[in-house]
Amino acid sequence: MSPRQLLASLATVGLMALFGYGVWAVLGTLQSKANHVVDPVQAQALLALPGTLYVAQDGSLYSLQGLHFSKLNTPPGDWVQVAPAPGGDLLAVSKGNGYSDVYLLGPTGQVIRTLLQESSPSYFANHFAYYPRVSANGQTLFYAWNWIDPYANYNVDFEVLSVPFANPGARATVWSLSNLYYQGGDVEPLPLANGGLIYAKYFNSTSGNGAEYSELAYVTSPGAEPQYLTTPAQNCSEPSLNPQGTEMAMICTNNQLQTSTLEVASWNGSTLGPLTELSPGPMAAMPTWSPNGQSLVFMNVPQRSLPFQLYWIPKAASSKPGAAQQVTQSLALTATSAPVWYP
Amino acid sequence: MAAGTRPRRRRAGLSTHHSSFAWGRHPALLAFLVLVGFAVSGVSGAVAYFLPAVTTALHVTGQKTTGNGGKATHPGAQGTGTPPPPGQPFTVLLLGSDNDTKFSPNHVLTQTMILVRVDPATHHAVMLSIPRDLWVPLSTGGSAKIDAAYSYGGAAAAIQTVENNFNVTVNYWAWIGLGGLVGLVDQLGGVDLISQMPILDVQYPYDLTGGNPYANQRIAILPGPQRLNGVNALTYVRSRHGDILEDIARGQKQQELLVDIKDSAKQMNLADIPRIASALGGEVRTSLSLSQISSVAALARDFSNGDVTQIVMLGNDYTGGTIGGQSVLIPTWPAINSLIAQNFPAG
Numbered sequence: 199m200s201p202r203q204l205l206a207s208l209a210t211v212g213l214m215a216l217f218g219y220g221v222w223a224v225l226g227t228l229q230s231k232a233n234h235v236v237d238p239v240q241a242q243a244l245l246a247l248p249g250t251l252y253v254a255q256d257g258s259l260y261s262l263q264g265l266h267f268s269k270l271n272t273p274p275g276d277w278v279q280v281a282p283a284p285g286g287d288l289l290a291v292s293k294g295n296g297y298s299d300v301y302l303l304g305p306t307g308q309v310i311r312t313l314l315q316e317s318s319p320s321y322f323a324n325h326f327a328y329y330p331r332v333s334a335n336g337q338t339l340f341y342a343w344n345w346i347d348p349y350a351n352y353n354v355d356f357e358v359l360s361v362p363f364a365n366p367g368a369r370a371t372v373w374s375l376s377n378l379y380y381q382g383g384d385v386e387p388l389p390l391a392n393g394g395l396i397y398a399k400y401f402n403s404t405s406g407n408g409a410e411y412s413e414l415a416y417v418t419s420p421g422a423e424p425q426y427l428t429t430p431a432q433n434c435s436e437p438s439l440n441p442q443g444t445e446m447a448m449i450c451t452n453n454q455l456q457t458s459t460l461e462v463a464s465w466n467g468s469t470l471g472p473l474t475e476l477s478p479g480p481m482a483a484m485p486t487w488s489p490n491g492q493s494l495v496f497m498n499v500p501q502r503s504l505p506f507q508l509y510w511i512p513k514a515a516s517s518k519p520g521a522a523q524q525v526t527q528s529l530a531l532t533a534t535s536a537p538v539w540y541p
Numbered sequence: 542m543a544a545g546t547r548p549r550r551r552r553a554g555l556s557t558h559h560s561s562f563a564w565g566r567h568p569a570l571l572a573f574l575v576l577v578g579f580a581v582s583g584v585s586g587a588v589a590y591f592l593p594a595v596t597t598a599l600h601v602t603g604q605k606t607t608g609n610g611g612k613a614t615h616p617g618a619q620g621t622g623t624p625p626p627p628g629q630p631f632t633v634l635l636l637g638s639d640n641d642t643k644f645s646p647n648h649v650l651t652q653t654m655i656l657v658r659v660d661p662a663t664h665h666a667v668m669l670s671i672p673r674d675l676w677v678p679l680s681t682g683g684s685a686k687i688d689a690a691y692s693y694g695g696a697a698a699a700i701q702t703v704e705n706n707f708n709v710t711v712n713y714w715a716w717i718g719l720g721g722l723v724g725l726v727d728q729l730g731g732v733d734l735i736s737q738m739p740i741l742d743v744q745y746p747y748d749l750t751g752g753n754p755y756a757n758q759r760i761a762i763l764p765g766p767q768r769l770n771g772v773n774a775l776t777y778v779r780s781r782h783g784d785i786l787e788d789i790a791r792g793q794k795q796q797e798l799l800v801d802i803k804d805s806a807k808q809m810n811l812a813d814i815p816r817i818a819s820a821l822g823g824e825v826r827t828s829l830s831l832s833q834i835s836s837v838a839a840l841a842r843d844f845s846n847g848d849v850t851q852i853v854m855l856g857n858d859y860t861g862g863t864i865g866g867q868s869v870l871i872p873t874w875p876a877i878n879s880l881i882a883q884n885f886p887a888g
Contacts, residue, residue, distance in 0.1 A: 455846075
């Protein structure tokens with residue numbers, strides 16, 4: 199065999215080996231892309247919404263302006279549930295191991311001050327604080343907090359509390375009474391301009407079938423007997439009121455198994471009108487109204503089993519709302535965190 | 542050696558008569574051999590890619606139903622997991638265990654027992670969660686909570702005990718441990734579900750990530766639609782403290798998760814198998830063979846969620862009691878037999 203032939207043979211064998219490696223590598227690239235998720239800063243929104251939106255993904259908070267996301271400069275941590283605060287600042291929850299704290303952040307994510315510090319060296323003195331909301335006058339901080347029954351450690355339901363926003367270390371006011379023995383809980387406080395409060399009250403039916411459901415509850419003062427705005431069959435939660443205070447969006451299951459829809463109803467300050475479906479889901483979550491109250495955004499999945507994306511519904515408060523439009527793709531937004539929408 | 546000259550030495554091995562085959566005169570043969578070489582190389586690449594999956598699959602699938610199955614007490618009870626005729630309805634017993642270091646690996650309880658009947662002809666499936674605290678005669682002798690059957694006699698005893706008590710024939714079984722469930726969900730990219738309740742538990746086992754199987758941790762799964770990773774999905778189906786239905790509620794959530802896993806698995810393809818198989822490790826075992834699994838997976842792809850009936854036993858099906866200091870559920874057999882006859886017909 200001449201050197202040329204030897205060289206050709208070696209080159210051929212090399213190519214064969216390369217081909218084998220190529221097959222191995224190509225098979226790797228054929229893995230499912232359906233669940234492919236990117237960091238929001240590497241993504242671009244599908245449509246530009248006016249103003250600035252804030253969302254959470256994988257323990258970080260992001261702002262969306264136009265088509266582009268920016269990551270907020272929060273300290274390291276597991277950040278969720280960003281919410282509006284006076285003066286364009288933000289509330290946010292930082293999750294720890296067995297507790298969660300609430301912070302006041304600047305618009306770029308820097309910590310202004312700790313509002314609720316719920317970690318403790320004593321195991322049973324740790325608490326979870328979630329769903330922070332500031333009252334319309336900016337004076338009061340509402341949140342859901344898990345109490346611990348000293349006589350039954352299993353009884354750790356959420357209840358809705360409030361503290362002065364300027365002095366969150368003050369003694370908390372108890373707005374809702376938890377379900378005492380069985381799990382359930384009161385979450386998602388929505389402070390009203392009239393001083394009242396709407397929240398989602400979760401029940402565990404004691405009728406024997408153990409049905410689990412939630413109702414929107416309305417109270418005019420702390421600890422008052424709640425007036426229920428929705429029925430157990432509607433199974434509604436995650437209320438959001440438009441800035442005008444006239445339309446309420448919410449998430450309901452209407453007795454469907456593992457399917458949630460986006461609904462809207464008129465609100466006159468004490469009662470809800472009939473519910474109208476804005477989106478059939480299949481997993482609609484956390485509606486938030488636009489600053490002008492005309493449209494809203496919410497979380498949903500493009501199809502069951504895919505990660506949550508942001509969706510927008512134009513003219514949501516009108517008699518002829520537009521169809522839901524997908525705003526993001528390839529993200530995995532935290533669906534238990536309502537977006538914030540600033541002008 | 543002068544520059545430009547070429548060595549003309551012949552190497553002994555290349556100068557023999559037999560090796561002086563003139564390839565240039567046989568281009569077709571040469572091309573054929575080159576093609577064969579590329580084909581072998583390509584197949585080798587594919588084998589290298591799928592080898593971990595095949596190795597794992599061969600290790601975990603097609604498991605014999607071994608163990609002390611004990612006595613069958615009715616004609617349909619085989620205790621062997623015998624496959625049905627092709628195209629006929631079949632029943633799978635899904636078993637899940639807290640297999641942390643509190644337990645000897647070969648003697649774990651099956652806190653999760655879900656009987657699944659699949660009818661390929663009607664595209665309908667029924668899932669029935671069997672409460673772990675149900676007090677029943679075990680096929681291996683004596684009476685105990687039904688979750689103990691597996692610890693006394695492995696899959697054979699679990700199957701035989703279910704067959705004896707529920708008058709059904711179990712064709713296949715599958716067992717999964719804590720880590721297997723976490724790995725499976727993570728490899729699927731997570732599952733979407735709607736938590737119907739805030740799940741708060743201050744005495745949730747800290748056994749999976751905490752290093753101490755007897756330690757507790759405080760957990761919170763918020764209510765509403767959300768996407769859960771493996772650890773949170775396990776928390777969702779495992780926490781029971783404070784729920785009025787306790788273990789029964791856990792069964793409901795486990796069934797929801799199974800449906801979610803089915804949905805997520807629809808997004809997967811053949812190239813995902815090695816990654817998923819390596820994540821499952823030794824945390825999954827089943828009597829289903831590889832070919833049977835692929836048939837079931839193909840069948841599941843065509844199932845919509847409306848085709849799946851989810852059943853848990855409720856208050857009419859048992860009464861609470863205490864036996865030997867243990868809190869148990871004493872079966873109300875007429876109600877359970879009616880439930881089984883309705884949803885798990887023979888044949």
